[in-house]
Amino acid sequence: MAKLAPKPASRLEGIGVIARIALFRSDMFSSQPARLYRAWMAQIRVPFYRSFLVNEPALVRRVLNDEAGAFPKSAVLSDTLRPLLGESIFATNAAQWRAQRDIINPAFKGCPQQAFSCMSAAGDAAVKRLIEDSDGQPVEMEFVTSFLAADIIFRTLFSVPLSAETAAIVFTSFREYQKTQPLWSIPALLRLPKWVPRFRSKIAGRHAKVIRKLLTEMVDARQIEIDAGTAPDDLATSLMTTVDPKSGHRFSKVEMVDQVAIFFLAGHETSASALSWAFYLLAMDEGVQDEVAAEAQLLSDPPLPAELQKMRFTKDVFNETLRLYPPVPMFLRDADEATEFRGCPVPAGSMVIVSPWHLQRHERLWDRPDEFDPYRWQTDNGKTRKRDAFIPFSAGPRVCPGAGFGRIEGVLMMAMFLKVFRFETTEEVPVPVAHLTVRAKDGIYLRVTLRDGLDTISKQIRE
Numbered sequence: 001m002a003k004l005a006p007k008p009a010s011r012l013e014g015i016g017v018i019a020r021i022a023l024f025r026s027d028m029f030s031s032q033p034a035r036l037y038r039a040w041m042a043q044i045r046v047p048f049y050r051s052f053l054v055n056e057p058a059l060v061r062r063v064l065n066d067e068a069g070a071f072p073k074s075a076v077l078s079d080t081l082r083p084l085l086g087e088s089i090f091a092t093n094a095a096q097w098r099a100q101r102d103i104i105n106p107a108f109k110g111c112p113q114q115a116f117s118c119m120s121a122a123g124d125a126a127v128k129r130l131i132e133d134s135d136g137q138p139v140e141m142e143f144v145t146s147f148l149a150a151d152i153i154f155r156t157l158f159s160v161p162l163s164a165e166t167a168a169i170v171f172t173s174f175r176e177y178q179k180t181q182p183l184w185s186i187p188a189l190l191r192l193p194k195w196v197p198r199f200r201s202k203i204a205g206r207h208a209k210v211i212r213k214l215l216t217e218m219v220d221a222r223q224i225e226i227d228a229g230t231a232p233d234d235l236a237t238s239l240m241t242t243v244d245p246k247s248g249h250r251f252s253k254v255e256m257v258d259q260v261a262i263f264f265l266a267g268h269e270t271s272a273s274a275l276s277w278a279f280y281l282l283a284m285d286e287g288v289q290d291e292v293a294a295e296a297q298l299l300s301d302p303p304l305p306a307e308l309q310k311m312r313f314t315k316d317v318f319n320e321t322l323r324l325y326p327p328v329p330m331f332l333r334d335a336d337e338a339t340e341f342r343g344c345p346v347p348a349g350s351m352v353i354v355s356p357w358h359l360q361r362h363e364r365l366w367d368r369p370d371e372f373d374p375y376r377w378q379t380d381n382g383k384t385r386k387r388d389a390f391i392p393f394s395a396g397p398r399v400c401p402g403a404g405f406g407r408i409e410g411v412l413m414m415a416m417f418l419k420v421f422r423f424e425t426t427e428e429v430p431v432p433v434a435h436l437t438v439r440a441k442d443g444i445y446l447r448v449t450l451r452d453g454l455d456t457i458s459k460q461i462r463e
């Protein structure tokens with residue numbers, strides 16, 4: 001029998017403005033009413049601001065694809081992320097964004113295949129680390145998957161593994177940044193000009209500095225290697241040397257740190273979030289877990305890229321995880337000009353929210369929307385598997401350039417872990433919260449043991 005995937009409580013109807021603002025700034029999920037899981041569109045009343053959440057697939061297509069130019073990334077987003085990401089591609093718009101994307105697209109071309117060996121080496125190291133903790137005591141899986149995903153992107157960018165010490169710094173800094181820098185800054189919501197002081201959280205600023213210092217050192221060291229002709233052929237070299245064919249522009253050092261920062265953030269936070277929820281869902285459903293484990297036994301050691309074609313069911317489980325826990329829960333856009341949604345006037349400057357979180361659990365679009373049912377991806381019957389209501393990587397011109405990378409990484413890591421480990425839930429049920437990515441309020445704790453017959457491997461590794 002399919003199991004219900006944990007979902008946060010919705011806000012009670014009729015609570016006061018102050019309580020709503022506080023909820024909105026701390027966690028977007030619990031600040032929203034349950035009716036958003038049924039509505040085609042809703043006007044969300046945030047003080048000082050008109051905002052519209054769109055759930056109807058045709059409206060979502062309009063915002064992300066057909067009229068994408070009229071709905072640029074929201075100013076609120078760039079305001080929140082600037083201390084960490086500067087002018088990185090995630091939050092820029094118009095010509096600045098186009099020029100960045102024209103460099104990133106060719107630099108990234110072919111990268112998923114090259115990255116396979118980085119993924120497999122980082123996966124192997126992560127399995128060995130987890131064997132040390134596979135004694136049945138609860139293990140915090142968000143840290144495990146963050147270390148793993150950061151290691152993968154670090155190796156792909158810079159051709160070196162991430163040390164345990166750096167991984168701990170990165171994990172803590174990103175987590176604290178997200179906790180202390182609310183996605184909704186009041187000056188940004190009020191649309192105050194950039195010169196008005198933001199009074200950003202000092203703690204968030206400190207954490208952003210730690211991460212940027214680390215990345216600046218890596219970029220500096222790589223520039224020296226590029227100048228000396230000794231740089232490895234990896235993503236960082238590619239990003240730093242690719243020239244925009246139209247303008248002849250290439251990233252300056254400051255721009256480069258911004259872009260490396262977003263690759264590092266987007267490339268590991270999202271995958272870490274997806275993997276930690278995937279392991280939780282598998283722990284919840286023993287039958288599904290055993291099926292993934294059986295498929296995983298087909299992987300060679302080390303795994304070969306072609307073997308991923310055989311991981312059909314693991315792919316379905318990954319899709320179902322992305323449906324229930326889309327790592328980027330909401331996409332924020334601004335309406336450039338006045339327009340209309342379903343006959344309702346939308347004034348220029350309104351915020352438009354596309355929410356995969358609500359769309360992918362929508363009661364009118366999905367059968368049993370809150371159930372973990374990977375088998376739904378094997379049928380194609382109407383509401384069971386709804387392709388146009390599934391956008392974990394976004395869509396249109398701003399679609400995630402790392403989607404291929406993220407999919408390979410997700411399936412490969414699940415298979416490598418399930419080949420070796422069995423996961424069981426503890427009494428702690430994780431509560432999803434919407435930070436930059438969907439995380440669990442107090443972590444995801446699972447008991448980890450070795451699958452039958454693997455004790456000898458464990459002994460060899462411990463020795």
Ligand code: HEM
Pocket residue numbers: 089090091101153262263266267268270271274326327328330331332391392393394395397398399400401402403405406407410
């Ligand atoms: C499971 C893994 C991932 C998921 C679910 C995911 C999801 C997304 C989504 C939804 C967006 C667009 C957000 C919006 O429209 O507001 C995005 C953008 C982006 N992602 Fe990913 N991502 C993943 C992995 C990666 C990886 C591995 C990389 C790089 C190695 C990456 C790099 C980026 C970049 C650079 C952008 C900004 C693109 C632009 O604005 O033009 N992502 N991602």
